[in-house]
Amino acid sequence: MKWTGVNDLREAFLKFYESKGHLILPSFGLIPKDDNSLLLINSGMAPMKNYFLGIKTPPRKRVTTCQKCIRTPDIERVGKTARHGTYFEMLGNFSFGDYFKHEATAWAWEFLTQVLEIPKDRLYISIFESDDEAYDIWTKEIGIDPSHMVRLGRDDNFWEIGSGPCGPCSEIYFDRGEEYGCGKPDCAPGCDCDRYMEIWNLVFSQFDSDGNGNYTPLEHPNIDTGMGLERLACVMQGVDNLFEVDTVQNIMKHISRIAGVEYKTNEKSDVSLRVITDHIRSTTFMIGDGIVPQNEGRGYVLRRLLRRAARHGRLLGIKEPFLYQVAETVIQENQPAYPELLENKDYIISIIKAEEERFAKTIDQGMSMLNDLIDRIASQEIASGKVLSGAEAFKLYDTFGFPLDLTMEIAGERGVSVDEDQFAKFMNDQRERARAARAAMGDLGWxxxxxxxxxxxxxxxxxxxxxxxxxxxxxxxxxxxxxxxxxxxxxxxxxxxxxxxxxxxxxxxxxxxxxxxxxxxxxxxxxxxxxxxxxxxxxxxxxxxxxxxxxxxxxDSLRRDSIMRNHSACHLLQAALREVLGTHVHQSGSYVDENLCRFDFSHFSAMTSDEIARVENIVNDMILAALPVTVETMSQDEAKAKGAMALFGEKYGDAVRVVDMGGRSIELCGGTHVDNTSRVGLFKIVKESSIAAGVRRIEAVTGRGVLGLIDADRHLMDMACEALKVGSHAELPGKAAAVAAELKAKDKEIEEINGKLASMQTQALANTAVEVGSVKLVYASLNGIKPDILRKITDRFRDTDPSIVAVFSTTLDGKASIAASCGKSAVEDGVHAGQLVKEICSLVGGSGGGRPDSAMGGASDIFKIDEAFVQIPSLVEKMLGSHKRRS
Known part of the structure; x- marks a missing residue:
């Protein structure tokens, strides 16, 4: 057999099945459509489930694909072994009630032995233990030697998930050689050793299961096959694992150059190289399909992968963001089959770089906290085991963005486990509000x-x-x-x-x-x-x-017209954003109703007021230009040639609906629109904000919505005129400035009065000072004054006598504050204002602290303040005594 690269293998497989009457479908996106049972597409048949179930009609009865897939159940094992990965491509051929076992087996054998020229004696076949039909086809029609046939049980060779189509499987194995085997005389396909590698699974969906063990033969049985592209490449390139095939190895080499380390020279660095290589493949494709880093769902999977990769970069000594550079190699290696990666290159790289920079800001602080926690736990002698609490793990996740598996991985390296159940409880509590909100919206899933x-x-x-x-x-x-x-x-x-x-x-x-x-x-x-x-x-x-x-x-025609105005404005808005901010802008989501146009888009910083104004002006210029809005249905290729924008990450059918607004905005869209941009009327941006890392949101109104906004603003100005007693809106700025100046002058006057009051209070309280060792102690409850005045009084004492210790409290509006100040010599003798406040506050159910010479705190149990203040002399005396002993 001849060495064959990954890209050539993919092309050879698809062309082979095209020659057998199959329609080549492009890979579906990684985001499942009309399937809430999956977070991410994880197999070749997953996006075609509705075809197999009969819910949707396939474009042809024979289909072949190379499908992008993500699987994350073994994420913590990625890197630690050379077998596990999260991203892979699955080759498959499918029959929807057309051909069945005879053709499926014959074509699989033809492709492997004639197209790829894999030696027949290196291939073995497994079948379901009772599938005599498959056994006869393989041995009598294909000519497989019975010694290369193996019958396996339900766990290995029967495909079934709940109810619905199911059936026996037949798997094709490649014999890697005795040197990979376990040496047992009965070693054969199905053995746990590394000798026999499964490369292709042929699923014969011939039954309809009711989920209770009852199987009814299907009138039109189906074929679903799956073969891992990277695994096939291992066979054709004579390498041991997916990290050594050509396209993947080129990605790893880029990482090695950045880190200055070589693969297979140190097991610890090899783990990190494998983790980064796998995760950057996954994240590049996920972002390319419209997924953005978030704290839940598939966005959380993406964030976990990126942050785990970034952390392993640090283990290799890479301190600066680097994954975005490696993403360029991922794109370059895969763009022959996935040209959309190259088209969206700037966007993908920008998202990865933004997430790396975001994580870099928190990782050091989070790592410091985690290491402190692990040090404390690791140093303890605990018979029941060393465990990091779920509460602490959740704080790391919630505050610093540390995924649980990253915390577990770092803790595990130090022999510390994590209380996953408690962590899950905190996560569930956090999600409860979101669940309640979704429940309020109703569930139409049935x-x-x-x-x-x-x-x-x-x-x-x-x-x-x-x-x-x-x-x-x-x-x-x-x-x-x-x-x-x-x-x-x-x-x-x-x-x-x-x-x-x-x-x-x-x-x-x-x-x-x-x-x-x-x-x-x-x-x-x-x-x-x-x-x-x-x-x-x-x-x-x-x-x-x-x-x-x-x-x-x-x-409701009036409502529909308002909705159409807002929807058409969304299209104009995207065109304007790309003109002002750059072509990295892609739609990340939108919502339009009769009141609002809301548009989410990729961008990595808040828009300036000038940028917002420019975008708003461009949209209004397109409205005033009265551009004709035309709608045509055409092929995807024609739409692409016309320059149509598609929803990022979305996959469309062969025929697409193209909405063209005078050539300024051309998008694929199934919604309803005005027939001329002038009918939008007016456009006004009311809010620009962030909703996720690298994703911004604009909320805007159109038509009557703008008129309503103008009316509301005019009403507010009328109210302001009435309150400030001016006759017209034109007088408002001058009157507002005059009132502000007057308030500033009064504030200054009040501050001067407060200063005099503080001085008077200081003089009166100075007479109550008592001697405690080498310091003079003044303490009292001064209820009814503001906390800032309280602090002024204590600081005035500090500034007038270096040996003074002043402690005062105030209660105002049901809340208590405590302030303390210490003169220079009092501090030198061991009295610490921050520590003193902290101890007093602990006696009254509060908290506080500060510098040695000045501190503040708050109290929740105001009725214990007098009781606590009685202890102040002994607290000061204790500080003085401790200082003497240390001296």
Missing amino acids: EGDVLQGIPGNTEFVGYTDKTCTAKVAAIIKDGALADEIDEGESGIIVLDRTCFYGEGGGQVGDSGILFGANSTFQVLDTKKSVNSHFMHIGEMKAGMIRVGDELTAEI
């Missing part, structure tokens, strides 16, 4: 299952029509299908056609009414199910509606 048996998709005519006639296809009440819905009931009505837009692409669903001769249903919201049924959610206001009834659907 509709897809309820509607699965309803034939046909809803025909959408709402791009051109705001009213239409339709037939009721289904009714849902209380989570189940129903035949009718009566007056006063809430539910969901599904029509065979509709003018109501179903929530999607950041645009909210339409509202309006459905009505018949004697019935009215108020639509409060519209959503789409996973199989494209439009769900009209609302309340039955009059009469009764039955399945099969003819209705008239009419949307």
Whole structure:
């Protein structure tokens, strides 16, 4: 067999199956679509689950892909072994009710032995123990020697996840040679040793499982195969593991150059090199598919990987951000198959660099805290084991962004474990509010299952029509299908056609009414199910509606017009942002309703007031230019040639809808829009803020929203005029400046009066001083004065007598403050104002501290202050005594 690079292997596989009538589909994004069961795509078949389940129709019955995948269950083992990785590519060929076992086995064997020329005697086959059909095909049709066949049990060779399509598997193994084996006479595929490496799994989905052990043969069985590209490359390149194949090794070499270390010279540095190599591959592809670092979900996975890689960079002696440099090599090595990486290179590198810099600001402080905690725990003799509490681990996560696995890894190196259960409790408590908020929004996750048996998709005519006639296809009440819905009931009505837009692409669903001769249903919201049924959610206001009834659907036109203005403004806004800030700007999310245009985008610093003004002016200029808005449906290639912007990380079908606003903004979009930019009316940015590292948010209003904003501002100015007693808005600035100057003068006057009061208090209290050793002690409760005046009084004592120790308290509005000051010689004799305040506050349920000569604190139990103040002389005497003993 001939040495073959990763990129050539990928191309050879796809072209081979194309020659067998398969449609080559580009890799789906790593973010699952219409599948809440997965955080990230983790196999070749995962993004095509709905094809296998019959929920969606595949573009062709024969499909082949090379799918990007992320798996993180073994993340803590990545680097420690050469086998484990989080990112990989899976080659696969799929049949949706077309060919079955005969073709799947024949083509797999042909590809391996004829295209790649792998010696037949190096290949072994495993089958499910009772799958005699597969055994006969392999031995009698393909010609496999029975000595190269192995029957394995359900755990190894039967694919099943819950209910649904399932079936036996047949796996193809490569014999790496006796030197990799365990030496046992029965060593064969399925053995735990390293000799037989599984390279391809052929899944024969021929049954429908009810999840309770009952299997019904499928009328049209399916084929789902998966072969790891990197694992195949190991075979073709004669290397031991994925870190030594060409494209991956080139990434590692870049890291080695930066760190000044070589691979396979030191096991400790090898671990770090493997961790960084794997994680930078994963993170580059994740960001390329639109994932950004966050503290939950897939964004948290990304953050974990980046921070774990950054930490291992420090272990190699790399102090400055460097991962963004290595990402360039990842892009370069993979751009032949994934040209979008090169197109989004600036964005990907910017996100990685921003996260590295963000982590660098906290890692030193967090590491210091963690090391202190570990030192304390490691030094203790604890019979039950040395454990870092979940509370402390959570604080490291919440404050410094330390992922739990990073804390566990660092602690584990010192023989300290982490209380994961307690950490999980803190995490769950933190998420409870978010869960409650989501629950308040309702859960429509069940509709897809309820509607699965309803034939046909809803025909959408709402791009051109705001009213239409339709037939009721289904009714849902209380989570189940129903035949009718009566007056006063809430539910969901599904029509065979509709003018109501179903929530999607950041645009909210339409509202309006459905009505018949004697019935009215108020639509409060519209959503789409996973199989494209439009769900009209609302309340039955009059009469009764039955399945099969003819209705008239009419949307709230005024609301739809406002929504369209805001949606079109979002497109203009993105064009303006890219013009002002740069082409690294990509949409990270959006939300448009009748009141608001909210746009999230990639950028790494707060926008200046000048940048905001420039963006706002550009959008308004495009509105005033009255640019025509045209919508066309075309192929992806045509849209790309036209310069259309796509939602970052989104994957589209063969035919796409392109919205062109006079050539200034060209985007792929399924939403509704105005037909001319002039109809947006006006555009005003009301807020610019940060929502995540490297992601900014702009909130803006259009049309009547701007008029409402103007009216609100005018009302505020009218109120200000009335309060300041001026006749016109033009007089406001001068009057406001005059009032501010007057208040400043009064503040100065009050400060002078307070100073005189403090002086008077000082003179009166000086007569109460008592001798305590070498110092003069003055202490008293001065209730009703402000804390800042209290401090002025204590500091005045300090400045008038070097031997003085002054301690005073005040209670104001139910809160108590304690202040202390010490003269120079009192400090030299051992009295410490900060320590004194701290000890007094501890007696009254508070806290405080400060410098040796001046300190402040607060108290929660104000009724114990008098009792605590009685102890002040003994506290001062104790400090003086301790100082003498040390001297």
